[in-house]
Amino acid sequence: MTASRTIQIEPLTREAYAPFGQVIETAGAHHYPINGGMTERYHDLAKVELGGVHARPLVSIARGQPYALPLTLNMVERHPLGSQAFYPLSQRPFLSIVAPDEGGIPGLPRAFLAAAGQGINMAMNTWHAVLTPLGETADFLIIDRGGDGNNLEEYFFAEPYLVVATGSILY
Ligand SMILES: NC(=O)N[C@@H](O)C(=O)O
Numbered sequence: 675m676t677a678s679r680t681i682q683i684e685p686l687t688r689e690a691y692a693p694f695g696q697v698i699e700t701a702g703a704h705h706y707p708i709n710g711g712m713t714e715r716y717h718d719l720a721k722v723e724l725g726g727v728h729a730r731p732l733v734s735i736a737r738g739q740p741y742a743l744p745l746t747l748n749m750v751e752r753h754p755l756g757s758q759a760f761y762p763l764s765q766r767p768f769l770s771i772v773a774p775d776e777g778g779i780p781g782l783p784r785a786f787l788a789a790a791g792q793g794i795n796m797a798m799n800t801w802h803a804v805l806t807p808l809g810e811t812a813d814f815l816i817i818d819r820g821g822d823g824n825n826l827e828e829y830f831f832a833e834p835y836l837v838v839a840t841g842s843i844l845y
């Protein structure tokens with residue numbers, strides 16, 4: 675594996691993730707009391723995008739098996755008709771691996787470590803690795819797009835990448 679095909683995991687922040695979507699977390703979010711002050715609403719955290727014919731939002735639960743690190747990344751996918759959000763239902767870290775689009779194929783991937791309490795919403799048509807739990811089986815709420823048409827495009831790399839955790843990344 676050449677060094678150019680090694681991807682170092684980096685912390686997930688709103689700013690770093692902005693080209694790919696939004697981070698779903700309470701930290702830094704607009705919030706206000708509701709229900710007579712009994713509840714605090716952390717409001718409008720992600721941009722759900724629904725395209726194509728007969729589009730409708732889907733709310734699902736994914737029970738994901740953990741991946742080991744270092745992780746060999748052979749493939750990324752994207753959903754041309756809608757965004758896709760994953761919010762962990764446990765306080766477990768997971769990886770969000772995404773890549774820019776470069777003329778219809780993925781550019782250099784980036785691997786973000788979502789800390790406990792962080793979820794992600796990938797913008798429509800964003801290249802990404804499939805859901806990547808770490809350490810143990812974990813449940814996630816999925817919010818994405820249903821409707822007519824094909825909402826999945828896959829890309830298999832000619833040479834895989836290796837996703838590694840440097841010393842500062844603990845999971
Ligand atoms: N299909 C599905 O629910 N998940 C994948 O698209 C994925 O990104 O993991």
Ligand code: NI
Binds near residue numbers: 751
């Ligand atoms: Ni996906």
